[in-house]
Amino acid sequence: xxxxxxxxxxxxxxTNCKECGFPTCLAFAMKLxxxxxxxxxxxxxxxxxxxxxxxxxxxxIRLITLTGGAGxxxxxxxxxxxxxxxxxxxxxxxxxxxLFIRVQSAESVAAAEAYKVNYVGMDLTIDGFALEADSxxxxxxxxQAVRAVTKxxxxxxxxxxxxxxxxxxQLPGEKPLLCGADASNWENMAAxxxxxxxxxxxxxxxxxxxxxxxxxxxxxxxxxxxLDPMTAHLGKSLALYTQLRRLALKNTRSVGxxxxxxxxxxxDELAAASQAIAKYAGFIVLSEFRPELLYALLxxxxxxxxxxxxxxxxxxGIYEINAPKPESPVLVTTNFSITYFAVANExxxxxxxxxxxxCDAEGMSVLTAWAAGKFDAERIAKAIRGFDVASKVSKxxxxxxxxxxxxxxxxxxxxxxxxIRVGPREAVDLPAFxxxxxx
Amino acid sequence: MPIEIPKEKWxxxxxxxxxxxxxxxxxxxxxxxxVGGQACMPFLxxxxxxxxxxxxxxxxxxxxxxxxxxxxxxxxxEAIRNPATWAAAAEAAGAEMFVLxxxxxxxxxxxxQAVRAVLGxxxxxxxxxxxxxxxxxxELLVAVxxxxxxxxxLLGICEDKNYRTIVATALxxxxxVSARSPMDVNLAKQLNILITDMGLPADxxxxxxxxxxxxxxxxxxxxxxxxxxxxxxxGDSMTQFPMLVTVGFEAWKTKEAKVGEGVPASxxxxxxxxxxxxxxxxxxxxxxxxxxxxxxxxESVKRVKAAITELMTA
Ligand code: B12
Ligand code: SF4
Numbered sequence: 001x002x003x004x005x006x007x008x009x010x011x012x013x014x015t016n017c018k019e020c021g022f023p024t025c026l027a028f029a030m031k032l033x034x035x036x037x038x039x040x041x042x043x044x045x046x047x048x049x050x051x052x053x054x055x056x057x058x059x060x061i062r063l064i065t066l067t068g069g070a071g072x073x074x075x076x077x078x079x080x081x082x083x084x085x086x087x088x089x090x091x092x093x094x095x096x097x098x099l100f101i102r103v104q105s106a107e108s109v110a111a112a113e114a115y116k117v118n119y120v121g122m123d124l125t126i127d128g129f130a131l132e133a134d135s136x137x138x139x140x141x142x143x144q145a146v147r148a149v150t151k152x153x154x155x156x157x158x159x160x161x162x163x164x165x166x167x168x169x170q171l172p173g174e175k176p177l178l179c180g181a182d183a184s185n186w187e188n189m190a191a192x193x194x195x196x197x198x199x200x201x202x203x204x205x206x207x208x209x210x211x212x213x214x215x216x217x218x219x220x221x222x223x224x225x226x227l228d229p230m231t232a233h234l235g236k237s238l239a240l241y242t243q244l245r246r247l248a249l250k251n252t253r254s255v256g257x258x259x260x261x262x263x264x265x266x267x268d269e270l271a272a273a274s275q276a277i278a279k280y281a282g283f284i285v286l287s288e289f290r291p292e293l294l295y296a297l298l299x300x301x302x303x304x305x306x307x308x309x310x311x312x313x314x315x316x317g318i319y320e321i322n323a324p325k326p327e328s329p330v331l332v333t334t335n336f337s338i339t340y341f342a343v344a345n346e347x348x349x350x351x352x353x354x355x356x357x358x359c360d361a362e363g364m365s366v367l368t369a370w371a372a373g374k375f376d377a378e379r380i381a382k383a384i385r386g387f388d389v390a391s392k393v394s395k396x397x398x399x400x401x402x403x404x405x406x407x408x409x410x411x412x413x414x415x416x417x418x419x420i421r422v423g424p425r426e427a428v429d430l431p432a433f434x435x436x437x438x439x
Numbered sequence: 440m441p442i443e444i445p446k447e448k449w450x451x452x453x454x455x456x457x458x459x460x461x462x463x464x465x466x467x468x469x470x471x472x473x474v475g476g477q478a479c480m481p482f483l484x485x486x487x488x489x490x491x492x493x494x495x496x497x498x499x500x501x502x503x504x505x506x507x508x509x510x511x512x513x514x515x516x517e518a519i520r521n522p523a524t525w526a527a528a529a530e531a532a533g534a535e536m537f538v539l540x541x542x543x544x545x546x547x548x549x550x551x552q553a554v555r556a557v558l559g560x561x562x563x564x565x566x567x568x569x570x571x572x573x574x575x576x577x578e579l580l581v582a583v584x585x586x587x588x589x590x591x592x593l594l595g596i597c598e599d600k601n602y603r604t605i606v607a608t609a610l611x612x613x614x615x616v617s618a619r620s621p622m623d624v625n626l627a628k629q630l631n632i633l634i635t636d637m638g639l640p641a642d643x644x645x646x647x648x649x650x651x652x653x654x655x656x657x658x659x660x661x662x663x664x665x666x667x668x669x670x671x672x673x674g675d676s677m678t679q680f681p682m683l684v685t686v687g688f689e690a691w692k693t694k695e696a697k698v699g700e701g702v703p704a705s706x707x708x709x710x711x712x713x714x715x716x717x718x719x720x721x722x723x724x725x726x727x728x729x730x731x732x733x734x735x736x737x738e739s740v741k742r743v744k745a746a747i748t749e750l751m752t753a
Contacts, residue, residue, distance in 0.1 A: 087662070087665050087666075087669070088658070088661075088662055088665075089662040089665065089666055115705060116705060117703065117705035117706070118703070118705075119654065207442050207444070208441050208442055211442055233749060233752075234746055234749040234750045235482060235484070235749055235750045235751065235752050235753045236753060238481075238482050238483070238726070238750065239482070239483060239484065239485050239753055242480075242483060243444050243445070243485070246445045247442065247444075247445060250445060252442065254442070255442070267745065267746075267749065268718075268742055268745065268746055270715055270718055270719060270722070270742075271718065271722045271742070271743075271746040271749075274719050274722045274723050274726075275722065275726060278661070278723055278726050278727075279726060290707065290711075291704070291705055291706065291707030291708075292706065292707025292708050292711045292712035292715055293707070293711075293715060294707075295695075295705060295706055295707060295712065296653060296712070296715045296716060296719045297719075299653055299654040300653055300654075300657070300719055300723060303653065303654065303657050303658040303661075304658060304661070304723075306658055308658070308662055338654070338655060338656070342694075349701060365656070371621070426692070427694075428694050428697065428698060
């Protein structure tokens with residue numbers, strides 16, 4: 001259970017020595033309760049009290065980090081856990097579930113490794129690979145083969161600790177996920193996880209079974225655990241994952257760990273993986289590399305894990321697409337990322353030069369902003385003047401999104417020396433419009 | 440000690456709504472569709488059984504669509520030339536009901552003719568949606584509602600601008616309304632209040648909270664639906680309505696679904712991607728509480744239906 005400021009205060013030295021940077025121990029305790037400072041800022045807490053305080057300040061779902069061959073940083077790490085809500089609107093979801101591809105062949109690994117897809121200006125990729133082998137030699141060989149192609153974090157699968165040991169020994173300095181412990185092998189698995197310091201999954205069909213295993217393994221000194229509830233059945237996994245998240249948020253420590261989903265075993269992988277993304281998985285294993293499936297899942301993951309308080313937006317301004325010249329057309333749009341990239345990608349992809357004026361519409365789409373009064377003739381005119389568009393072009397002509405054709409009259413009044421044109425409604429049709437109607 | 444599974448103790452419940460009327464009830468449908476009745480978040484059977492699974496509607500148009508993805512045009516082939524043949528094909532593809540979407544070009548006579556044709560071609564329940572321009576919707580839907588009196592059609596799009604006319608005709612002719620609001624809990628609630636204030640019984644209202652496709656604002660729709668459903672379970676009577684989402688309309692207007700050439704190779708196979716886009720959008724919204732999903736591709740209907748069956752068993 002989380003402690004209150006007063007409860008924390010009682011566990012502090014109460015000398016008000018100020019070394020933590022706060023005037024009193026009580027002030028520091030209050031900040032600790034609000035999770036705004038680290039306990040380590042006070043050098044004088046006794047070891048015993050430290051343990052108690054650490055336990056109370058631990059997040060309800062333990063943060064588990066897998067590292068690959070590139071170490072920390074770009075693409076080298078996958079984190080899961082640290083979630084604090086059931087529904088994203090209550091705050092936000094934090095750590096996007098890692099997407100892992102099951103290794104079938106060396107070629108598929110290379111293709112998946114190279115995979116990159118751009119969504120609203122972000123390059124999205126998979127997070128790692130899951131590999132299974134039935135003997136230590138086979139595991140060592142597979143790991144070597146995979147490591148020749150990719151440095152991404154790995155999930156090693158076997159019920160036999162010796163097989164996993166053989167894999168881990170090929171991965172010095174890395175933290176793959178060991179998968180994993182069950183009721184029959186947990187002691188040896190715990191021993192392995194303890195020596196190599198890698199996170200370990202526990203496998204059981206029921207919540208009691210999972211909790212029983214995590215308790216036993218934790219008693220052996222292994223804390224980095226991941227739950228594998230052994231089902232890819234849509235109905236069962238929805239119920240189980242929901243129950244696990246609820247229990248964890250109610251501080252049931254024995255199940256306060258991220259969940260591993262084997263969507264690869266589902267009847268419909270897309271349905272199962274979409275559910276796992278929205279409903280509480282921390283790591284997801286997919287059966288094979290299939291670009292269209294991955295693209296849909298990577299986008300869904302971005303969507304579900306966007307902070308609901310902050311729409312993703314781009315900086316308002318004038319953007320140059322394909323090195324525009326003074327005679328190139330001027331297009332206007334809003335600063336909602338999805339909108340901006342829909343338009344920019346279309347024009348850029350068609351190789352057409354243009355000036356793209358991005359108005360400050362508080363990060364809203366064209367119609368939303370229009371309906372909210374954040375994208376009107378006045379604002380557009382202000383942007384055109386503010387970014388001094390006139391000085392860049394030889395032809396004062398501006399193209400409005402087709403959805404806000406109604407603004408053209410007012411905009412003419414705002415910008416009397418400009419020609420106002422109404423473009424198509426959808427960005428897909430912009431290149432054709434630019435080629436045919438603008439010259 | 441066994442861990443006790445925490446169960447939410449909700450006080451509210453979603454209303455049960457039936458679409459379509461059989462001969463005994465004054466219509467001509469051979470089958471009706473019933474949705475709603477949930478007393479917990481979607482498919483948490485350990486808390487409360489799910490009395491009625493989500494229903495899949497297939498969207499058909501009164502005249503051949505001009506802006507649909509070539510994939511859809513090819514799939515439906517000749518069927519799109521005639522709402523009656525289209526309805527029959529949609530039923531064969533697994534539709535549990537239809538949404539007949541009228542167009543701006545339709546006259547009231549053409550609209551009623553299309554509705555009669557669909558009613559004649561199949562015994563499934565029918566929703567009829569106007570093109571989405573308040574005045575035109577009124578003109579077409581009033582004619583349709585009168586011509587199909589007693590069928591318990593679901594009439595849309597009923598929004599703040601035109602709800603009076605649509606509700607009045609639903610009241611007079613024994614139909615239901617699909618109340619659409621732009622992705623906002625309070626606006627949805629307010630519209631439902633206005634509609635019930637006019638005297639339409641609450642079991643004749645479906646709400647359409649508006650959604651976006653995967654990659655195009657789905658997260659807003661998703662969260663608004665979760666919030667509406669939570670509010671219903673907490674006992675707010677004016678949010679206790681089943682929810683309809685126009686998944687096909689949203690998913691198939693995306694570039695991912697519409698365009699096969701000149702897109703990044705990382706988007707994968709066009710046909711598969713387009714269908715995945717519709718299914719991904721549908722499955723995500725089902726998790727958020729969708730009761731009626733309006734889809735466009737037969738393959739999506741098949742796969743989403745299988746997924747619902749699996750969700751219904753625990
Ligand atoms: C997601 C969404 C929201 C989100 C906001 C998302 C955001 N950051 O903008 C939320 C939930 C917050 C929201 C709120 C509201 N919304 Co809203 N929302 C939507 C929704 C579902 C999708 C919008 C979207 O993201 N589209 C994707 C982007 C990429 O589209 P886009 O910006 O239009 O860009 C496309 C084209 O315009 C074109 N394009 C863009 N720029 C340019 C430039 C040129 C030159 C050209 C040629 C083309 C072009 O290319 C793009 C791709 O084709 C739509 C309905 C729908 N399904 O479309 C309703 C919708 C836009 N919302 C609507 C409304 C009314 C509102 C609210 C006013 C409701 C309210 N009173 O609360 C509020 C306003 C916000 C506020 N008061 O703060 C209405 C607008 C009605 C109308 N026609 O006026 C819509 C259409 C829903 C509806 N049918 O009623 N909304
Ligand atoms: S450093 Fe520790 S003992 Fe000193 S004031 Fe801060 S909390 Fe108190």
